[in-house]
Amino acid sequence: MDPYSIFADIIAGRAPASRVYEDDDVLAFMDIRPLTPGHLLVVPKIPARDLGELDPEIGGKLFKVGQRLAAALRASEVACDGVNFFLADGVTAGQEVFHVHLHVIPRTPGDGFGL
Ligand code: 5GP
Numbered sequence: 001m002d003p004y005s006i007f008a009d010i011i012a013g014r015a016p017a018s019r020v021y022e023d024d025d026v027l028a029f030m031d032i033r034p035l036t037p038g039h040l041l042v043v044p045k046i047p048a049r050d051l052g053e054l055d056p057e058i059g060g061k062l063f064k065v066g067q068r069l070a071a072a073l074r075a076s077e078v079a080c081d082g083v084n085f086f087l088a089d090g091v092t093a094g095q096e097v098f099h100v101h102l103h104v105i106p107r108t109p110g111d112g113f114g115l
Helices: 006-012 056-075
Strands: 019-022 026-030 040-044 082-086 102-107
Touching: 006 026, 006 040, 019 056, 026 056, 040 056, 056 082, 056 102
Parallel strands: none
Antiparallel strands: 019 026, 026 040, 040 102, 082 102
16 A cells, blocks of 8 residues: 555555546546535645645646646536635645645535635
């Protein structure tokens, strides 16, 4: 087992996930407990427990991929008209999985989710 997290197992294909995008550096998949329909996570393929361990270039790529996915969500059946990006860095910030991940959370009017 990878010492870091379940996300390392998802990246390696050892654990299941609904993958929506993948390239050499980044993987995006559906959050198992979506805050709203279409909630995605974008993760670096090289493990980084937190922002301190994340290569800034890969960090830029997480944002770039998140930006494209946000546009795709707006055009998809999710038909959101807003998107929240969220990244928890550290326990105090609410981080639960210690493999950096960018939340891409589609928003629709009255979805009841307050961030
Ligand atoms: P955090 O609180 O660390 O910012 O968010 C962790 C996120 O990972 C949560 O939204 C949680 O639902 C998601 N998550 C935890 N375990 C799994 C898993 O095994 N598969 C998937 N797809 N998402 C997971």
